Amino acid sequence: MEIITLQQAKAQGLKRFFTGDPCCNGHICERYCSNGLCVECRKVVGAKHSEKRRQEENRHPFQHKILSFINAYKKCDHRPTWDQALRAVENRLSADRAGFSVYDPEYPCTHGHISNRRVKEGMCVKCQNDAGRARIKEKRKNPEYKKADSAKSLRYYHDNKKIIAERRKKDWRSGKIRDRQYEYYKKNKSKYCALTVHYQMKKKMHTLSCVPSKKFISFYKKRDALTFKTGIQHEIDHYYPLQGKTVCGLHVPWNLQIIPASENRQKHNSMPEEFYGANHTPPIWEQSDVR
Numbered sequence: 001m002e003i004i005t006l007q008q009a010k011a012q013g014l015k016r017f018f019t020g021d022p023c024c025n026g027h028i029c030e031r032y033c034s035n036g037l038c039v040e041c042r043k044v045v046g047a048k049h050s051e052k053r054r055q056e057e058n059r060h061p062f063q064h065k066i067l068s069f070i071n072a073y074k075k076c077d078h079r080p081t082w083d084q085a086l087r088a089v090e091n092r093l094s095a096d097r098a099g100f101s102v103y104d105p106e107y108p109c110t111h112g113h114i115s116n117r118r119v120k121e122g123m124c125v126k127c128q129n130d131a132g133r134a135r136i137k138e139k140r141k142n143p144e145y146k147k148a149d150s151a152k153s154l155r156y157y158h159d160n161k162k163i164i165a166e167r168r169k170k171d172w173r174s175g176k177i178r179d180r181q182y183e184y185y186k187k188n189k190s191k192y193c194a195l196t197v198h199y200q201m202k203k204k205m206h207t208l209s210c211v212p213s214k215k216f217i218s219f220y221k222k223r224d225a226l227t228f229k230t231g232i233q234h235e236i237d238h239y240y241p242l243q244g245k246t247v248c249g250l251h252v253p254w255n256l257q258i259i260p261a262s263e264n265r266q267k268h269n270s271m272p273e274e275f276y277g278a279n280h281t282p283p284i285w286e287q288s289d290v291r
Contacts, residue, residue, distance in 0.1 A: 009033050051111050065089045073110055095119050099166050199242075207251040215253050223258050233261040239282055241269040257283040 001114070002018070009017035016030040016039070027040035037045075060066065069085040080088070088105035097104035102116040102125060109115070109124035116125050139148045153229045157164065185192060219236050227234045237259050240249025249255045259267075267275050272282065 006033060006036075060086075062086065062089050062093075076110050078108065078112070082143065092117075092119060092122065109110050202242055203251050211252055216256075219253065219256050219258065226258060234258050235261045235264045237267060239266045239272055241271070244271055245269070246271065 002014075002213065003020050004014070004017050005019065006017045009015075010033055015033055017033055018030045022039060023030045023038040025038075025041055025044075027038045029039050031038045032042070046049060064083065066085045067090055068088055073079045084107050088107055091103045096119050101119055103119055105117055109117070109127060111124070111127055113124050113126040115127075117123060118125065118128065121128075140149065168177070170233055202285075223234050223236055235258070237257050238249050238251065239245060239255050239257050242249055242251065272280055
């Protein structure tokens, strides 16, 4: 083969030149004027690219998503198999096509939560809720933020009382509230036991030994009759609360009143002057009603 330098090849408008010297890989052949790569080396590189393209054409269409799902569990003891990751990816894509906001991956998250995940972020709902609560808890350590947040919540409640009441009724009828309360009770049994015993002991301490239990019967009879007559749940309330902040009342007949359950929930442990106003008349206890 005739020897021709790079400058001569470019002057003649040729695409290749030949020096007779071997390349870095030992090939003695023509080279390209554009990049100086020999023809044999170019064939080897082209063969590698062709093999890579064939592998990409034969791989699973969700391979990248599946490997990303598996790699998220690198630091965990439990790692999903290929089939488990494939099902999770397919469930997410199906939920996205259907317009759902969450999907079931059929596999616990990196923290072990068996919960749905967000279609958009792929984050576990339980982890997201825990992270949000932690952020709010950290923010509420600031007194100014806590005061502003409480005021905002109170404004929202007063502006949307009817909507909130309808939502609570709907949740109560469907059983959501009862289920949440029961789940909370199961997780905090010790807390409920402590509060119940504390209230019973406080009630016992605030009950006069000279007042027999039969004097309270008439109140419960009146309560049941009033509930049956009006169709509104009524409860027995301590006019001066047993656990007031400034004054603690007694568990005696002349400190009891029958009021609607909703009013009793709002009154809680507040003093009557604060809840009813300064000119409110306390209830009158009639001894003649006792049988």
